Amino acid sequence: MNTLVNEQLLKEIIDQVIVECTAQTLSSLEAESSKKEIPVETSARHVHLCQKDVEALFGAGHQLTPARELSQPGQYLCEERVTVIGPKGTFEKVAVLGPARPESQVEISRTDARQLGVNAVLKESGDISGTPGVFLYSGKGMVQLDKGVIVARNHIHMTTADAQRLGVQDKQEVDVRIETDRPVTFHRVLVRVKDSFSLAMHIDFDEANAVGLPANAKGELIA
Amino acid sequence: MNTLVNEQLLKEIIDQVIVECTAQTLSSLEAESSKKEIPVETSARHVHLCQKDVEALFGAGHQLTPARELSQPGQYLCEERVTVIGPKGTFEKVAVLGPARPESQVEISRTDARQLGVNAVLKESGDISGTPGVFLYSGKGMVQLDKGVIVARNHIHMTTADAQRLGVQDKQEVDVRIETDRPVTFHRVLVRVKDSFSLAMHIDFDEANAVGLPANAKGELIA
Numbered sequence: 001m002n003t004l005v006n007e008q009l010l011k012e013i014i015d016q017v018i019v020e021c022t023a024q025t026l027s028s029l030e031a032e033s034s035k036k037e038i039p040v041e042t043s044a045r046h047v048h049l050c051q052k053d054v055e056a057l058f059g060a061g062h063q064l065t066p067a068r069e070l071s072q073p074g075q076y077l078c079e080e081r082v083t084v085i086g087p088k089g090t091f092e093k094v095a096v097l098g099p100a101r102p103e104s105q106v107e108i109s110r111t112d113a114r115q116l117g118v119n120a121v122l123k124e125s126g127d128i129s130g131t132p133g134v135f136l137y138s139g140k141g142m143v144q145l146d147k148g149v150i151v152a153r154n155h156i157h158m159t160t161a162d163a164q165r166l167g168v169q170d171k172q173e174v175d176v177r178i179e180t181d182r183p184v185t186f187h188r189v190l191v192r193v194k195d196s197f198s199l200a201m202h203i204d205f206d207e208a209n210a211v212g213l214p215a216n217a218k219g220e221l222i223a
Numbered sequence: 224m225n226t227l228v229n230e231q232l233l234k235e236i237i238d239q240v241i242v243e244c245t246a247q248t249l250s251s252l253e254a255e256s257s258k259k260e261i262p263v264e265t266s267a268r269h270v271h272l273c274q275k276d277v278e279a280l281f282g283a284g285h286q287l288t289p290a291r292e293l294s295q296p297g298q299y300l301c302e303e304r305v306t307v308i309g310p311k312g313t314f315e316k317v318a319v320l321g322p323a324r325p326e327s328q329v330e331i332s333r334t335d336a337r338q339l340g341v342n343a344v345l346k347e348s349g350d351i352s353g354t355p356g357v358f359l360y361s362g363k364g365m366v367q368l369d370k371g372v373i374v375a376r377n378h379i380h381m382t383t384a385d386a387q388r389l390g391v392q393d394k395q396e397v398d399v400r401i402e403t404d405r406p407v408t409f410h411r412v413l414v415r416v417k418d419s420f421s422l423a424m425h426i427d428f429d430e431a432n433a434v435g436l437p438a439n440a441k442g443e444l445i446a
Contacts (some may be wrong), residue, residue, distance in 0.1 A: 110432035111334055119247065122404050122435060181345050182376065183410040184433075187400075209333035209435035210407075212345060 036166050036221035038156055040178060040201045041071060042208040045112050046095040047136065048105045053145075057082065057138035064098040071200050071210035072157060074099070084108075088117025104150045106134055109206045112150065123150040124190065154207060155190040155216055156221070157197035168223050169193070176201055176219040183223070184211040258391050259444035261379055263401060263424045264294060265431040268335050269318040270305055270359065271328045276368075280305065280361035287321040294423050295380060297322070307331075308358040311340025329357055329372045332429040336374065346373040347413065377430060378413040379444070380420035391446050392416070399424055399442040407434040408445070 052109060054117055055062055065079040078096040084106060091112065105128055115121035118132040135144040156176070158166070170193035177185040189201065201219055203211075278285055281303060288302040301319040307329060314335065328351055338341035341355040348352065356368040379397070381389070391397055393416035400408040424442055426434075 024293065062427075110435065114285070120435075177410075185408040185410065189408040205334070206429050209429035212333065223287035 001155075015176060019032055019206050036223050037218045038176060038199060038201045040176075040203060040213060040217040040219045042213060043107065043152065043202050043204055044095065045084075045106075045108045045205075047107075048096050048101045048103075049136075050102060050104045051100040053079075053104045053136070054100055054142045056143045057136060057141045058082065059140065063099060064096065066098060070097065071198055080138070082139040083139075084116065085137060086118050088114025089115040091116070103128060103223060104136075104143070104145055104148050106136075106145070107152045107204075109204045110151055111206055113149070116149075118149050120151045121149070122153055124153050124155070125150070152202070152204060153190055154186055154201065154203045155192050156201045158194055158199045159168075159196070159197055160193055162199045163191070163193045166217045166221055166223070168221070174221070175222040177222060178213065178217060180214065180217075180218045181211070181214045182212045187218075188212055197202055224318075248431045259446075260426045260441045261399060261422060261444050262279055263399075263426060263436060263440040263442045265436060266330065266375065266425050267318065268307075268314060268329075268331045268428075269320050270307065270330075271320055271324045271325045271326075272359075273325060274325045276359070276366050277303075277323055279366045280359060280364045282363065287319065287323060289321060293320065294424075296419055296421055303361070306360040306362075307339065307432040308360060309339025309341050311339040314339070326351060327359075327366070327368055327371050329368070330375045330427075331372060332427045333374055334429055336372070341372050343374045344372070345376055347376050347378070348373070361409055375410055375425070375427060376413055377426045379417050379422075379424045379425065380415055380417070382418050382420055383416055385422045386414065386416045389444055389446070390445070395446070398445040398446060401434045401436065401440060402441040403435045403437065403440075405433070405435045409442075 054064055067078040067079045068077045070076055076098050078098045080096045081093045082096060084091045084094050105125070107125070108116065110120040116134065118134060119129045124133060128148045128150060131147045132149045133147050134149050134188050136143045136145065163169060170191060172191045173188040174191055175185050175187050176189050177183065185206070186203070253277045253389060279285055289299040290302045291300045293299055299321050301321045303319045304316045305316050305319060313393060328348070330348070331339065333343040339357065343356045346354060350374060351371045354370045355372045356370050357372050359368065361365045386392060391414050395414045396411040397414055398408050398410050399412050400406065409426070409430070
């Protein structure tokens with residue numbers, strides 16, 4: 001069956017449909033790119049050492065030996081490993097991260113704290129006031145730390161450009177939702193801005209297990 | 224200094240103040256009671272046994288011996304304990320929960336799964352299809368489970384009356400926010416309604432550690 005149509009009207013309708021489809025595509029593309037995705041990495045238990053403790057453990061004049069670069073530029077996993085000794089348990093072959101820092105610091109999860117027999121004190125990395133101590137053993141030397149054992153607050157490393165794009169500031173606390181088969185939103189996640197950083201959220205193994213974190217996971221920043 | 228006041232006007236003002244204060248108090252009480260608080264409990268690793276496995280482990284005709292009642296009515300911790308043996312590690316003196324169930328089931332965290340050397344499969348309690356097995360040892364007998372090792376999905380037990388008050392239904396998935404120094408919202412938390420239940424959210428040790436769960440913790444249900 002043929003129907004008479006007004007050709008001009010038909011053309012106008014088709015144009016209108018094209019305009020609307022294009023607008024919809026653009027808006028969904030925009031929604032996608034405005035999703036604030038952050039790579040999420042799990043920090044296993046590890047140790048940072050001051051130069052004095054490096055020498056006490058590995059010998060006078062010893063320098064930490066880089067074995068592998070980490071995601072944060074300038075940071076590396078060392079060839080050196082240590083045993084962490086607490087009142088109730090020990091962990092052998094614990095990773096040492098370089099370079100040397102002003103103060104030694106042992107970063108563990110709450111699960112680890114229970115096994116070692118020390119209090120789990122939640123701290124921002126670098127702040128070791130009021131934290132428990134532990135012994136470190138290298139096979140050659142032993143060091144007693146009076147303090148320095150922390151459960152690290154989860155945080156996001158980012159550059160100034162990342163911060164501008166994501167609309168957040170240094171030291172701001174944000175929410176990050178991670179979508180898995182046991183999805184979780186972490187609240188009060190600390191933003192840390194420095195141009196030498198690389199964009200990544202760091203969580204510990206308890207947090208990673210709680211969310212069932214897969215490899216190459218992403219979280220969505222909710223400011 | 225004395226001031227002349229219109230007594231009637233003063234009375235009206237006082238009445239008005241009383242009315243407003245009462246309204247404010249009522250509205251803040253209402254806000255408090257409309258906050259949907261759920262007690263949150265941590266499930267440590269534990270084992271449920273079928274009667275056949277009870278007898279294989281503890282002897283023909285053996286019945287599980289209640290040691291202590293649990294928060295869910297009718298459920299109890301048993302005197303009996305078992306060793307859970309995996310390809311890479313073992314856990315000794317693991318709690319057995321009674322009464323006996325149709326199928327044996329071992330509930331562990333992802334941290335435990337890594338130590339045992341088995342896959343961590345997230346499952347609703349009672350669904351053990353496609354899950355790894357493990358050996359159980361009692362000191363008297365050994366049982367090989369072909370399947371039954373699960374990481375339990377977090378969930379909320381509640382009665383029909385709780386469900387009505389909280390505005391949720393059996394099998395609904397809800398969000399629960401827990402406010403600590405590392406606050407977390409758990410998403411897709413499964414609601415399980417049965418009149419023999421007692422109101423409680425159950426999470427595993429990884430989840431409890433991730434949120435730094437204190438004793439007598441409460442979560443806020445966000446439907």
